[in-house]
Amino acid sequence: MxxxxxxxxxxxxxxxxxxxxxxxxxxxxxxxxxxxxxxxRDYHYSDAHLHFVDFFQESAGMDQLLKAMDKGDIDHVMISGIPVAKKWHENEPKRPRYYAGDDAAVYWYSATDVVVAAALKELDEEQRKRFHPFLSGFNPNDKNADAHIRRMLDMDPGLWQGLGEIFTRHDDVTALTQGDTPRANNEALTRVYHLAAEFDLPVMLHSNITSKRERNPLYLAELEEPLRNHPHTRFIWAHAGTSKELHRHQKKLDFLLPTVKRLLDDYPNLYVDLSWTMLRPYLLDSAGGPDPDWVALVERHPTRFMIGSDVVGRFEGLREAMRAFDPFLDALPEAVARKVARDNFLAVLPRKRQAEVR
Structure with a gap:
């Protein structure tokens, strides 16, 4: 033989x-x-969470961003400003490099959207199709916010494709922000959610699930109330309610997975942004292997998750930030992995935009 x-x-x-x-x-x-x-597998990506500017409203520029996208096989990008600006305080001899660099405040900054819009208008039509701008420069404590958003939409018809990232509970950002702490379920944002449904705009919301010291879903009700009361508004939950500061103080939140599972089962208008703070210790274990429970959850809801870099104004690490998700994507069925890597973000955009990006 x-x-x-x-x-x-x-x-x-x-x-x-x-x-x-x-x-x-x-x-x-x-x-x-x-x-x-x-x-x-070779993936193409949609970066579902990218800030064109940093906390000083500065950027490496659109040329650098396009080069980084091409290098990283990133077909599409959710692009937004940052809704607050870091103050360089009179008493500080050196300009801080980040919002947490010193105790000076951050303040709401509406011109961030003007910066993003100006950069996009310099692109040709084909380049512009790769970008999906979200409007973020408004104070979520101000009941005038929806009127401001409506004016911005009227000024640039068809430009804005979503709202956010809206900062509500955001640990140190919240602590440094001038004025009251925003809540995802306050009256001002209720008006914004109604407007989002009217214009078919998804809303990216940063609402931490808990504080730095409480090992329970302390702030969950602030997210769940708008999910329940605004079924026609699509919500993207930034980082699934986690943040770098939460990890620094609490390591891993054992209640996060069952909470996300229940919310996805109960609210079909909820989508989850898995950007970088979700990689470890949730999607990947300490050895870099995929967590089987999170793999199973994504398989159960294959259209409800998306990935993003959450870079702020600098783009040299964009390729690596997106490819860091590959070990988790590889553990998923290939069709599901490609949805999470690229297509799910595109599917949450306004319906009139979806046909243009397929």
């Missing part, structure tokens, strides 16, 4: 030799197949 150890080997009887029984033949075949290398 001739036995060829190739990926397509079969048992071929030779005339002068005794045939192997069928069980041995099948075992040999299975051994060869299992040893064959698994083909690596």
């Amino acid at each position: 001739n036995r060829q150890a190739t990926g397509r080997s079969i048992c071929v009887p030779s005339g002068g030799h005794r045939l192997l029984n069928i069980r041995n033949c099948l075992a040999a075949f299975c051994l060869v197949v299992s040893a064959a290398p698994v083909q690596a």
Whole structure:
């Protein structure tokens, strides 16, 4: 009998030799197949969470962003400003490099949307199709916010494709922000959610699930109330309610997975942004392997998750930020992985935009 150890080997009887029984033949075949290398997947991505500017409203610019997108196989980007600006306080001799660099305040900054719009208007039509701008420069404590958003939509018809990232509970950002702490269920944002439904705009909401020290879903009701009361508004929950500061103080929130599971089952208008603070310790374990419980949850809701970099104004690490999700994506069925990597974000955009990006 001739036995060829190739990926397509079969048992071929030779005339002068005794045939192997069928069980041995099948075992040999299975051994060869299992040893064959698994083909690596090549993904194209939609970055569902990117800030064109940093907390000083500065940016490396659109040329650098486009180069980073091309290098990283990133077809589409949710692009937004940052709704607050960091103050360089009179008493500080050195300008801080980040919002947490010193104790100076941050303040609501509406011109962030003007910066984003101006950058997009410099692009040609084909380039512009890759960008999906979300309007964010409004104070979520101000009941005038919906009127401001309506004016911005009227000024640039068809430009804005979503609202956010809206900062509500956001640990140190909240602590430094001038004025009252925003809540996802306050009256001002209720008016914004009605407007979002009217214009078919998804809303990206940053609402931490808890504080730095409470090991329970302390602020969950602030998110769940608008989910329940605004069924026609699509909500993207930034980082699934987590943040770098929560991880620093609490490591891993054991109640996060069952909470996200219940919310997705109860509210079909909820989508989850898995951007970077979700990678570890949730999607990937300490050894870099995929967490099977999160894999199972994404398989259960294959159209409800998206990934993003959450970079702020600098784009040199964009490719690496998106590819960091590959070990988790590879653990999913391929069709689901491609939805999470690219298509789910596009599907949550205004319906009149979806046909243009397929």
